[in-house]
Every structure is written in C-alpha cells, then in structure tokens.
Amino acid sequence: MKTIYLSSAYLAPVEYYSKLKAYDKIYIEQHDHYVKQTYRNRCNIAGPEGVLSLSVPIIRPDTPKCAMKDIRISDHGNWRHLHWNAIESAYSNTPFFEYYKDDLRPFYENKYTFLADFNEELRCKICELMDISPVVEHTASYHTDFLPDEADYREVIHPKKDYTEVDKDFLPKPYYQVFESRHGFLPNLSVIDLLFNMGPESVLVL
Numbered sequence: 001m002k003t004i005y006l007s008s009a010y011l012a013p014v015e016y017y018s019k020l021k022a023y024d025k026i027y028i029e030q031h032d033h034y035v036k037q038t039y040r041n042r043c044n045i046a047g048p049e050g051v052l053s054l055s056v057p058i059i060r061p062d063t064p065k066c067a068m069k070d071i072r073i074s075d076h077g078n079w080r081h082l083h084w085n086a087i088e089s090a091y092s093n094t095p096f097f098e099y100y101k102d103d104l105r106p107f108y109e110n111k112y113t114f115l116a117d118f119n120e121e122l123r124c125k126i127c128e129l130m131d132i133s134p135v136v137e138h139t140a141s142y143h144t145d146f147l148p149d150e151a152d153y154r155e156v157i158h159p160k161k162d163y164t165e166v167d168k169d170f171l172p173k174p175y176y177q178v179f180e181s182r183h184g185f186l187p188n189l190s191v192i193d194l195l196f197n198m199g200p201e202s203v204l205v206l
Contacts, residue, residue, distance in 0.1 A: 005150065014194055021206040100195060130203050
C-alpha cells in the first residue's frame with residue numbers, strides 16, 4: 001500500500017491533488033511548524049493578467065515555532081471578499097464556474113478560526129466535486145521516520161520549488177484554460193483552475 005505525507009494546503013495545486021488520486025493512504029500533517037510563503041495559506045490562480053497569488057492572512061503566533069494546527073486565520077483586510085472577487089474575475093467565463101460556484105462561495109462567507117480546518121473542509125469539498133475519495137488521516141504527532149513504501153512530500157510541493165526537479169512523478173498534462181490564448185498553458189495552478197475549466201473531466205487530467 002502506497003502512503004504519502006502532505007502538508008495542509010489552501011486550494012492546493014494540481015500536483016497535490018494528483019497525489020490524493022495516486023496514493024492509497026494520505027496523511028495530512030498537523031504538527032509541522034507553520035512556514036510563510038508556502039501552499040499552507042496561499043494558492044495560484046490564472047487571472048486575466050497571468051498568474052495571481054492569493055494568500056490567507058494569519059494571526060502571527062506568539063512563538064517563532066507554532067504548529068500548523070494552531071494557526072488562526074486573521075480577519076484583516078476583508079480578504080474573503082477579495083479572494084472570492086479574484087476567483088470570480090478569473091473564472092466567471094470558464095465552462096464550469098456557474099456549475100460549481102455555489103459549492104465554493106460559502107467558504108468565503110463563513111468564518112473559520114483555524115487555517116487547517118478551513119483548508120481541510122475546502123479539500124473535502126473539492127474531492128467531492130471531482131469525484132475522488134482519497135483515504136485521508138491527520139497526523140497525531142510529527143512524523144520523522146518513513147518506511148520504504150511511504151513518501152514524504154510535506155516540503156516537496158512548494159511554490160518556491162521547481163516541481164520538474166523535486167517531483168519527477170508529476171508531469172502536468174495540458175488542459176483547456178480560458179486565458180490560454182493570452183498566456184499559453186499555465187501548469188500546476190490551484191486545483192480550482194482545473195475544476196472550473198474541465199469540470200467532470202478534471203479527474204481524467206489527474
């Protein structure tokens with residue numbers, strides 16, 4: 001049985017969801033230290049002007065090392081409204097935005113206290129919409145020792161790392177993107193880019 005360890009991620013990239021599809025068992029890490037500028041609180045979407053990064057603001061923890069499970073979301077800057085407006089602006093003309101928008105909009109209308117809970121409920125909803133059913137558990141402690149059939153991708157899937165160098169198993173498959181004529185195909189964006197553009201065929205791309 002193939003097992004993989006992943007970090008929590010906000011609207012994770014296609015690479016992340018390809019792991020959810022490929023592995024028999026997934027552990028999502030809850031006890032790693034929160035690190036800035038990772039997919040834990042940011043995602044990349046395709047806007048009219050190209051790649052646009054969206055970041056969920058957090059309440060800065062009192063200590064330099066704070067477990068991901070304890071990171072709280074900040075209400076600073078009306079970010080929920082800004083994120084949904086950006087998503088709507090980017091994807092309102094895609095084939096499946098109207099079909100899925102009512103499933104995702106409530107995440108930007110309701111308030112979540114903890115980032116990990118917000119990320120996980122989004123992940124569950126997206127898996128449901130894509131018709132994939134990964135076997136997911138959350139870690140009870142920070143895992144450091146791995147068996148031969150266990151893969152540690154907690155720090156591999158990272159916006160600052162080149163997936164072509166660190167993840168040889170991931171080969172992005174081009175799919176229709178609404179702004180492709182303007183920017184060319186943009187690989188490994190947030191999974192919502194795949195979902196809004198490809199709808200039920202998203203799982204075939206994974």
